[in-house]
Amino acid sequence: MAQTMLKTLLRGRRPGYSLDAPFYTSPEIFAADMEAIFERHWIFVGVEPDIPEPGDVMTLDIGRNAILIVRDDEGGVRAFHNVCRHRGARLVHEEKGTVGNLVCRYHTWTYNLEGALIHAEHMGEGFDRGCHGLKPVHLRSLEGLIFICLAQEPPADFDQMAAAMGPYIAPHNIRDAKVAYSHDLIEPGNWKLTMENNRECYHCGANHPELTVPLFAYGFGFAPEDLDEMEREQARRYGCLVDDSHGDWERAGIPSRMLEHLDDMVTGYRTERLPLDGDGESHTMDTRAACRLPMGPFPSARMGGLHFWTQPNSWHHFMGDHAVTFAVIPLDENRSLVRTKWLVHKDAVEGVDYDLENLISVWMATNAQDSELVGFCQEGARTAGYEPGPYSPHTEMLVEKFCNWYVGRMRAHFDPAPVAAAVAA
Known part of the structure; x- marks a missing residue:
């Protein structure tokens, strides 16, 4: 019965509108999400600086899967199920630690x-x-950036995405960074609502006073017909600034132009480097660099902000002085873990090279605001009055691409025959 309902809802999804309420509220559909999305696709889970030295280990749970990630003696990074092969005891109990070998505390079975x-x-x-x-x-x-896949055969197009994105991320030297701060927030909403909220800035002006200090108002869409003459001129100037900045950055060997494959690849992604407002150096309240040591040998402190989104569960911001990564891990149909990490150069010293409060303040405030907004949507989806509403074609087009991707991947797993027939037609 649950799969019949799911197929009916997937086939009946109205393009350009939010999803039907059960996609956000049903425990059966949540279980289907975990099976078809989080156990089949590449999931962002952390960064190599989480485990900088041989023997360093981190753990996480994704649905019914307990995972450990460890740096081996040769410096490589590996992932395993965090389960002893004897009688199934969990091997590593702490979120992070350092080990010589992996020893089960139950009967001391030991793994290198x-x-x-x-x-x-x-x-x-x-x-x-x-x-x-x-x-x-x-x-x-x-x-x-560490991605894992729980499937027997992972999507092969990761290599295609990595080949395109590698040159964009490489100048920021993430492997040569350290985690300055990590924060876990449990949002009171379904993971899809968390991702939909991230994929638009329609709500930013009314809800994110901190974030809109470094970000230009026109960076993520606007309706030209709603602008007066002065605002249209400002939007035109912003477009020219983006084009000029891309040209300057790319002449300096820093890839910047937009790449977007959010709903036409299994491993969907989007990237673009955008100029920042004010002094244009970082995501801070004064728009100046938060860390004195740059992450790489950039030609200028004004390197804008490179955003990188991956389906189904991450977004990232890379500036000249620091980077911020976000991973969304579903907990149940009503709750999602948002894990945020701030990275700086590995030699940067807190209190000398950066002030921690200044480094994290914009996104700590923004995350809390987004969590409240997601909770409002979850509450609404549980009511009798909810029905799918229309997306703005100017400011929510990337939300639509997220939903297109999600519905397509769910149908590919649970309802493949009609999908194949539609493609053949």
């Missing part, structure tokens, strides 16, 4: 940092340790 079982007492002469190593999880690092 490559996941091989190297010690298991009392198992008899015929026991083959080689058959009982940790179960690996696919992992890829995109210039220091």
Whole structure:
């Protein structure tokens, strides 16, 4: 019955409108999301500076999956299911730590940092340790951004995305950075509402006084017919500023122009480097750099802000002085974990090279504001009066692309025959 309902809702989705209420409120559809999206696609989970040295380990849960990510003795980064192969005890219990080997506290089965079982007492002469190593999880690092995939066969187009995005992210030297601060926020809404909220700035002017200090009002869409003559001239000047900035940055070897494949790739993504307002250096309240040490050898402090979005669960902002990464992990149909990390150059010293409050204040405020807004939407979706509403074609076109991607991936998993027939037609 649940799959029949899901297929009906997927087939009946009205383009240009928000999703039907069960997509945000149904525990059955949430379970389907975890199966078809979070257990099948590349999921952003952290950064290499989370585990900077051999033996460093971090853990996370994605639905029913417990994962550990470890840096091995050769400096490589690996992911495994965080489950002992003996009787299923969780191996690593802390969110972060440092180990020599991975030792199960239950019966001391011991695994090296490559996941091989190297010690298991009392198992008899015929026991083959080689058959009982940790179960690996696919992992890829995109210039220091860590993605995992829980599927047996992960989407192959990650390589295509990485080849395009690598030159954009590489100048920011994420692998040579450190995590200055990390913050977890549980938003009171379905993960899709969290992502939809991120994919538009229609709401920014009325709700984000801190964020709109460094960001231009015209950076993420506007309706020309709603502007007066002065505002149209400002929008024209902003367009010229974007074009001129792209030219300057790309002549300096810093890729900047927009790439967008949000709903025409399995591993959907979008990027563009945009100028910042004011002094134009960073996402801070005075728009000046928050960290004295730049992340890379940039030709100027005014490097704008490079945004990078991936489907289904991340967005990122890279400035000349610091970077901010965001991962969304669904908890249930009503709650989502938003994990934010601020990165600076690895040699930067708090209180000397950067003030932590200045570094994090814009996005700490913005995240709290967004969490409240997402909660309002979740509350509304649970009411009898909710029905899908129309997206603005000027300011919510990227929300529509997120929903297109989501519906397409869900149909590919649960309703593939009609999708194939539609493509053939």
